[in-house]
Structures are given as structure tokens and as C-alpha cells.
Amino acid sequence: MPSKITPGKLEGLKAVSNERGVIAAAAMDQRGSLKKSLAKEKGVADLPDSALIEFKELVTEVLTKHASAILLDPEFGLPASKKRNGKGLLLAYEKTGYDAATPGRLPDLLDVWSVRRLKEAGADCIKILLYYTPFEKSHVNDLKHAWIERIGDECRAHDIPFFLEFVGYDVHGEDEKGIGYARRKPDIVTGSMEEFGKEKYGVDVLKVEVPVQMEFVSGTKSFKGEQAYTRAEALEHFRIAASSTHKPFIYLSAGVSNPVFIETLELAGESGTTFNGVLCGRATWKDGIAIYAKQGAKAFEEWLNTQGVENINNVNKALEAAHSWYDKIDVKEPALA
Template identity: 75%
Template sequence: MATKPTPGKIKGLKAVSDARGVIAAAAMDQRGSLQKSIGAARGSAASGDDLVIFKELVTKTLTKYASAILLDPEYGLPAARQRNDAGLLLAYEKTGYDATTPGRLPDLLDLWSVRRLKEAGADCVKILLYYTPYEDATVNNLKQAWIERIGDECRWHDIPFFLEPVGYDEAGKGEKTLEYARKKPSVVTKTMEEFTKDRYGVDVLKVEVPVEMTFVEGTKAFKGESAYTRAQALQYFRDAETVTDKPFIYLSAGVTNPIFIETLALAGESGTKFNGVLCGRATWYDGIKIYAQQGAAAFEAWLDTTGVENIQNVNEALKAASPWYLKYGASSLAEL
């Protein structure tokens, strides 16, 4: 059983949870990737204003159906003012990673600190970290020390720390191969096992599911090349859960809404007691082309229909999730 959080951390976790104690959050902190996608769909470069407007529209609509929204302080603060009383998570890392050195090393935003994020209204702080246990030990040691510093900063300011470790192929062959799909369960599980250690100060792990759905036999997402049977996939979900006593939630990892819904159904079928989602592109990604080619009004209309349908599909799938307070031996939010 996890150690009970401090009062500030409990307050922050409650702020981003629904009435059940499940984190049903939307993610809209994409920056570089979003700018490239809008530009590619439009055929000309997207501006910073495009990011601000896109984030405002997503936040204004989807937070009517979400317990919280994840934004970035660079382009997302105007959107934060339109979040319909939903909780607020703010990203602390720079977009992308250092491509000039091996190992996908991260960096923090130059003009921000945990103190400043909290002053800007953040209920929780989020860090994305590209990480694989199979990377060179020197690289991983740098990353681990980096996370320790952030954990201590969040402890000092008594605010929840959400860590989003994203796996990658250290050999550079990519993450969509059969070889990586077979390796992914151990990448996810060993990473969760590492960062559940108290030294890092992580309060919630925002993790990938431990399988690549397109390689799972017996699923709608299956594309014909098998890395695991359905029974094996279910066991990988269970195995990952056993290595942590901390709350953990799933990210959508850029898959389509139907695939993410099927993924959550598989997690539920496995009996895994996950505690929610931080779901981004599975709800709004298909609207990028509409925004880029038809403008803000058309995108808002799309969000009001398809976007809402997408997030309601996620919320329906979240019936399989468990309240995070159970990790602390509480039987209700009121007990904490």
C-alpha cells in the first residue's frame, strides 16, 4: 500500500479527479507535433496563434466532459481560463527532446519552475520522459537524477507530480515493428518498477499500455502480424500492475479513438485496477485537418459533435477504472 500523500498533494489529486476518484482527464499539451500537423494539413506553416486558438477550442468544449485538462504554459494558459471548472495539469518539460545527443535527453522549460506553474493555477505538474530500461546506463542515470530533482521540487511545493514515461527503441529501428512490440511489455513494466521508487517523488504514473494493440491476436486493432495472443496481452496488463503501489493512468499514445476504447476494454477485461486516463489525440486529432483547412468555426462544430462523442466513448470505457484513493487504503475521497 502506498504512503498517504501530504495535504497539498491530496488537494491536487482531488482537483483533477471525477466524483468517483477516477482521473478522467483530457490532454492538450502538444506543441511541436501539433504545430507540424496543422502546418502539414494546411500546406503552410502554423503559427503560435494557431496553437493558442486550437487549445482554447478543445479546452472549452471537452472539459465539459473531463475531470481535468493537461496544458502547457507556453501556449495553453489562455485555454486554462476556459476549462469549465475542470482541474488543471501543466507540463514542465520542453516539447520533444535533444536530438543532438544520444538517448533522447529531456529539458525543462527555461522560464518556468514548479513554483511558477503552481502560481499559474496548476493543480498538478506533469513531466514527459522518453525512457527505456535498455538504454545505456549512463544515459538512464542522467534521466533518473533529473526526475529526482523534479520530484524534490514538487515535494517542496506540495503539489502532485505526474510522470509520463514513453518508451522507445534504443536501437533506432522505431516503435512500430514486431521486434519492439515483443519488447514493449518489459519496457513498460520495468520503467513503472523503476519510477515507483519513493526517491523519485512521483505521485501518479501516466503510462503506456504494456502491449501494442495492432499486434494483439483477437482484437479489432490486429493487423495480422502477431506479437502476443489475447491471453498473453491480458497477462501483460496484470504483470505491469504488480510492480507499483502508486496510482497509474493510461495515455492514448496517438492511437485512434476506437483503438483506445478497445485498449481500455482489454485493460478492464484483465482485471487491472488502473485509475483513469490522460487522453489527447484519441479525442481531437481528427479535427486538425478541419481546423487547418476550414478554420476555427468548423473545428468548433466538429468538437461539439465528433469530439464530444469521442470523449464520451472514453468516459464510458472508464467504468472499468478504479478510484486512486484505494491505493492509499481509503474507501472514499472523504477519508483522505
């Protein structure tokens, strides 16, 4: 049953989608991790905030010509938001990273921001990142559930779409790049989608990981020799995860390379899931980090205009398999026009 949608939420979703009702958005809200990567490539301990701001401006200015929207953070991304070629804007509301000193990867909101303030800063949609696994201790997940309920209510009050991104992790502290985690990942992704699709959270779009680790899928180009799933099993994992919610959902690129992400989207298409687009960051611009750090802004801009544009066009081509979110919401045709 499609869910009811209010006028403000409908307007916000349309602002970040293409004419087909597919979300073809670029992501540029990395903060701590991006700063570390840039500093490492430059061979310095730290970089001034101005470098982060400039990097975001360049990515936004070039890539929004080929995207339906851009996801930015209000800490370093507001100057970039002025260069988005008239495309939609999602703003992040959470602090970067998580408190490593406390178990459970607990989230936190930005101190001087609220949904009201993000909307006033030009946001069409609000995005939250949550580290989540259904297999965490129940008191930890209870904290996270309450936290998401509060944000959902805040977005309802301001009638703005709420995008929830959840990233899984291993409760046993195992390496999330290993085969053990790869085998558990389908249940983590499916369980998370099932949980946050519940109406009480007020989430409008689920931003989800794909339910498999591509390098462990035999019969794919991404396969590296160690099998966690056959190609047929991987396709089934996509279908099971997709059927766990009636909400619109989009895939995130999770830092994989452009070719791996493209093959992932091809697999999603082949599986027949009704995914509604992507919010894709590093699979588009990650390889430009070294260019910016070592050769400067001009060289990075040239790289973006060639390789960066090629990367995002690859993603757009793969999005031909995506479905419109219109089918998942209860709204009459005239309202969509």
C-alpha cells in the same frame, strides 16, 4: 501498502479527478508535433503561435465539459486554461520533444518556469514527459533518474502532485511501430513502472503506455494480421505491468485512434488491472486537426461539439472499468469527502 499523502497533494489529485476518484482528463499539451501537423494539413511551412493558442482554447472549452481535468502547456496553453469550465488543471513542465543531436533522448525543462511558477499560474498538478527505457545505457538512465529526483523534490517542496509520463523507445534505433519493438514493449513498460514507482522519485501518479501494441494482439478488432501476442498473453502483460507498482497509474492514448484506445481500455478492464484513469489527447481530437487547418475555427468547434464529444464520451464509458486512486493512498475517508 498505500503510500502516505500530504494535504496539498491530496487536494491537487482531487481537483483533477471525478467523484469516483478516477482521473478522466483530456490532454492538450502538444506543441511542436501539433504545430507541424496543423501546418502540414494547411499546406504551409509554418503557422503563427496564435493558431496553436486558438486550437487549444477550442479543445479545452468543449472537452472539459466532459472531462475531470485538462493537461496544458504554459507556452501556448495558458489562455485555454481560463476556459476549462471549472475543471482541474495539469501543466507540463518539460520542453517539447528532445535533443535529437544527443543520444539517449535527454529531456529538458522549460527555461522560464519552475514548479512555484506553474502553481502560481493555476496548476493543480505538475506533469513531466520522459522518454525512457530500462535497456538504455546506464550512464544515460542515471542522468534521467537524477533529473526526476530533482523534480520530485521540487514538487514535494511545493506540496503539489507530480504526474510522470514515460514513453518507451528502441535503444537499437528500430522502428517503434514494428513487431520487434512490440515484442519488447511489455518489458520496457513494466521496467519503467517498477523504476519510477520507487519512493525516492516522489512521483504521485504514473502516466503509462499500455504494455502491448494493439495491432499485434490477435483476437482483437485492432489486429492487423501480424501476431506478437495472443489475446491471453496481452491480458497477462497488462497484469504484470500493473503489479510492478503500488502507485496510482493512468493510461495515455499515445496517438492511437479513438476505437483502438477504447478497445485498449476494454482489454485493461478485462485483465482486471487497477488502473486509475486516463490522460487522453489525440484519441479525442486528432481527427479535427485537418478540419481546423482547412475549414477554420468555426468548423472545428462544430466538429468538437459532435465527433469530439462522442469520442470523449466513448472514453468515459470505457473508464467504468477504472478504479479509484483512493485505495492506493493512505488517507482517511473524511479527507476525501
